[in-house]
Amino acid sequence: MSETKITVIYDNPTDPAAFESAYEAEQLEAARRIPGYLRLEASKVWPKEDGSPTPAYRMIDLYYPDYATAVDAVSTPEAGAFFEAMARLSTGGVRVLMSDVEVPSH
Template sequence: MTTKITVIYDNPVDPESFESTYPRAQVDLARALPGVQSVESSKVWPKEDGSPTPAYRMLDLSFPDYDTASRAVTTPEAGAFLASVQSAATGGVRILFSDVEVTL
């Protein structure tokens, strides 16, 4: 069963600074993780009333299974990626492992 690691970035203190480094520091490092099959980046739409969104961005990393994902996060590549995530996530971050149950 496919396993997905989802990185949920909360609203950064300085969105412009976050955006200036995000593609290189987050997406490119995620692509370098051993065993990763796909990387999907998404940005949360702003609320129409201008209030803060519950999250700012998400980064989904797909692996063929849980064991592959678990091994990937123990590598030097993951160390670089996770250090970059922690540095960039000035508003907070959540990282989830999940089984993909349905793919259409």
């Protein structure tokens, strides 16, 4: 059985310094409290060498053992707090995806 991954893609914020000042405490800590995940990955997109805007700014990936567990997780109060903070902090836009992981890393 394959895993399910929830990916949050934060587009470039209107004020990167304000986003960064709140990201760890308000977003990453909230993601850590969402139940049931196997692992969590947080990443920041490398800047482009030519100085042009990147296609995204940051990402958070939460891996679950299956789709049903991921669906259950996003309906919890902890996920509600995460999504509330996400909506508030993602001033440049945000995308949330649920994916079937076809080749798990372990």
